[in-house]
Amino acid sequence: xxxxxxxxxxxxxxxxxxxxxxxxxxxxxxxxxxxxxxxxxxxxxxxxxxxxxxxxxxxxxxxxxxxxxxxxxxxxxxxxxxxxxxxxxxxxxxxxxxxxxxxxxxxxxxxxxxxxxxxxxxxxxxxxxxxxxxxxxxxxxxxxxxxxxxxxxxxxxxxxxxxxxxxxxxxxxxxxxxxxxxxxxxxxxxxxxxxxxxxxxxxxxxxxxxxxxxxxxxxxxxxxxxxxxxxxxxxxxxxxxxxxxxxxxxxxxxxxxxxxxxxxxxxxxxxxxx
Numbered sequence: 001x002x003x004x005x006x007x008x009x010x011x012x013x014x015x016x017x018x019x020x021x022x023x024x025x026x027x028x029x030x031x032x033x034x035x036x037x038x039x040x041x042x043x044x045x046x047x048x049x050x051x052x053x054x055x056x057x058x059x060x061x062x063x064x065x066x067x068x069x070x071x072x073x074x075x076x077x078x079x080x081x082x083x084x085x086x087x088x089x090x091x092x093x094x095x096x097x098x099x100x101x102x103x104x105x106x107x108x109x110x111x112x113x114x115x116x117x118x119x120x121x122x123x124x125x126x127x128x129x130x131x132x133x134x135x136x137x138x139x140x141x142x143x144x145x146x147x148x149x150x151x152x153x154x155x156x157x158x159x160x161x162x163x164x165x166x167x168x169x170x171x172x173x174x175x176x177x178x179x180x181x182x183x184x185x186x187x188x189x190x191x192x193x194x195x196x197x198x199x200x201x202x203x204x205x206x207x208x209x210x211x212x213x214x215x216x217x218x219x220x221x222x223x224x225x226x227x228x229x230x231x232x233x234x235x236x237x238x239x240x241x242x243x244x245x246x247x248x249x250x251x252x253x254x255x256x257x258x259x260x261x262x263x264x265x266x267x268x269x270x271x272x273x274x
Contacts, residue, residue, distance in 0.1 A: 003076045004233065006030035007059055007116050008085035008135075010037025013183055016226035017083065021233070022050035029072045029079075031057035059086045059112035069119040081131040081233055082120045084113045089191040090149040093201040102149040109153035114160060121168065128172035133232060134161050138181040138248045142255050142263075145273065146205055165240060176238040178229055181247035182212075182219035204273045211272040220245040 004021055008014045010032035018028045022045055032038050035056040045052045053075055057064045072079060090097075090105040117132045124130030139147055140154030158177060165175045192209045195202045220228075228244035243249045255263060268274035 001025050001027065002080040002233075003027040003029065003072075003078060004081045004083060005072060005079050005116070005120060006083045006085055007112070008032055008087065009054075010034035010041060013222040013225040013229065014083075014085040015041060016222045017085070017229050017233070018052075019044070020226055020230055022048065022052060027051045027076060029053040029068075029076070031055040031059075031068055033058045059115065060107055062115055065115050065119050073123060078123060078127055079120050079130065081133065082117060083229070083233060084116050084132075084134040086112045086116070087135065087153075090153075091146055091191040091193065093146055093195060093199070093205065094148040096195055096199065096201070097149060105149055106153055106156075109150075110156045110160070113157050117160075117164070121173070124173050125168065125171045130173045131176065131233070131238065132161070132164065132168070132173060133176045133178065133238070135178045135180070135229075136161075138179055138243070138251055140177070140179065142251055142267070144267070144271070146201070146208055162240065174238055175240065176232050176235075177241055178232060179241060179243045179248050179252065180220065180225060181243075181245050181251065182216055183222055183225045183245075207272045211270075215247075219247075 002021070004026055006014055006018055006028060007030060009018045009030040011034060014032075015037070018030060018041065022028045028045070028050065029052065031054065033056065038054050038056050042052065042054045045054070053072060055068055057068060059065070087109045088105055090102060113134050117134065120130070121132070124132070134157050136157045137154040139151040140158040143151040143155070161175050161177050168175065192213065194209070195205055225244055232238045232242050241252070243252050254266065265274070
């Protein structure tokens with residue numbers, strides 16, 4: 001049995017991971033800003049007789065995260081695994097991006113991940129045991145056009161976790177990245193907005209959105225993504241990089257071996273903006 005902390009578990013693959021862990025007898029503690037989603041998850045867990053500690057909390061609330069950590073440790077004594085699944089999308093041509101809104105994306109995706117990993121690190125170091133896992137993305141290694149801000153946040157998460165590995169492995173702590181290409185949720189569709197009439201980017205963005213939404217229809221569903229994530233959560237020594245669907249596996253493999261020019265051609269053709 002593990003005690004697992006999960007952020008962003010009210011909906012989607014975070015919720016599916018939480019339900020599967022609880023069903024197998026693991027303890028789940030977590031939070032999400034979605035109060036209705038947390039309440040419905042709490043009710044579902046209660047019906048199943050699962051041991052959980054769930055809270056409505058914004059990942060930007062540093063003091064709230066520390067209080068949540070203290071409550072988890074008081075109740076369970078320790079945490080075996082932290083899964084940072086927090087994140088929001090951001091889409092649009094960089095020239096037209098509202099940088100104030102972009103800053104919030106950076107705060108949630110990067111500093112939110114940093115905050116939850118940092119909060120539980122000391123007790124893992126003292127126990128000389130634990131796993132720190134962060135959900136990244138294919139675009140954390142392969143930047144996509146019109147996703148410059150989102151790609152930047154995922155590059156930052158990947159750098160954070162890869163660097164952290166050197167610091168914490170001497171204390172018996174393992175780190176890992178989850179790298180989906182796409183999951184069939186409304187995550188991307190909610191941020192897909194065409195630039196205004198007259199924008200020099202409008203036509204290419206239109207084609208990109210159409211292609212992206214077609215790919216989403218064929219993407220891994222949240223339940224299947226959760227099964228892949230569970231393999232990492234349950235692994236004694238997880239790999240650092242963990243692509244979880246065929247697109248991310250293929251693209252990340254090609255990214256390692258092909259020259260830049262060929263990679264660019266493949267990406268632009270794949271997204272119908274060549």
